[in-house]
Amino acid sequence: MAQDRVCVGAIAGAFGVKGEVRLKSFCTDPGAIAGYGPLWTEDGRRSFDIRITRAVTNGLAARLSGVATKEDADALKGVQLYADRSRLPGLPDDEFYHADLIGLAVFDTGGTALGTVRAIHNHGAGDILEIHAPGRREALLLPFTQAAVPTVDVAAGRIVADPPEADE
Incomplete structure (x- = not known):
């Protein structure tokens, strides 16, 4: 994976039956993950635009571009999502990714x-x-x-x- 990307979240599985996913955000502000898109898989072969639909227990429910069914969402369980470093906010001198x-x-x-x-x-x-x-x-x-x-x-x-x- 390219050094110019940072892991910002992971897909925990399907949420419901209409293609939504349960998303774990690793961001300080969990909802900010949607603004860092497109988000990439670790191998860089797939990317997703994300729209947060609501907060759920232990994460967020979200729609990902190209994911339309529960089966599509289930197939992504465990996939980590990476943002281009250039899309992330700068950090103070005493904080690090x-x-x-x-x-x-x-x-x-x-x-x-x-x-x-x-x-x-x-x-x-x-x-x-x-x-x-x-x-x-x-x-x-x-x-x-x-x-x-x-x-x-x-x-x-x-x-x-x-x-x-x-x-x-």
Whole structure:
């Protein structure tokens, strides 16, 4: 997938019997996803214009261009949707798109390599970086806070982290 696109949502399946989909938006303002279109599949082979029809439990109901039946909508379950980066709003200096953090090398404040960011999770209390390193059996999970991650340099491809001390 091209680096000039960012994942902004996913299709959770059909909603009703008339071709609507249940849409999970990964945007700060969930409804803003419709304004970033057309949205693309990860492989870039299909694109969709989106019209939000209403809010539903755990997401939004939406109409996608080219999706007319429940079967069409069901076939898209699990498909992630990507927006052209140029259509997304700019971010302040201390905010980042998750896509920009994945793959960055992570070093401690002394310069020792800790690993590479493989994923970012958020279970409601803030973002958590999942960091993997060769030879380490388990991932290092690090809160993505100013105290734990004082420096992010996307252009240089590196993060400086100050992990909290482990309890003995």
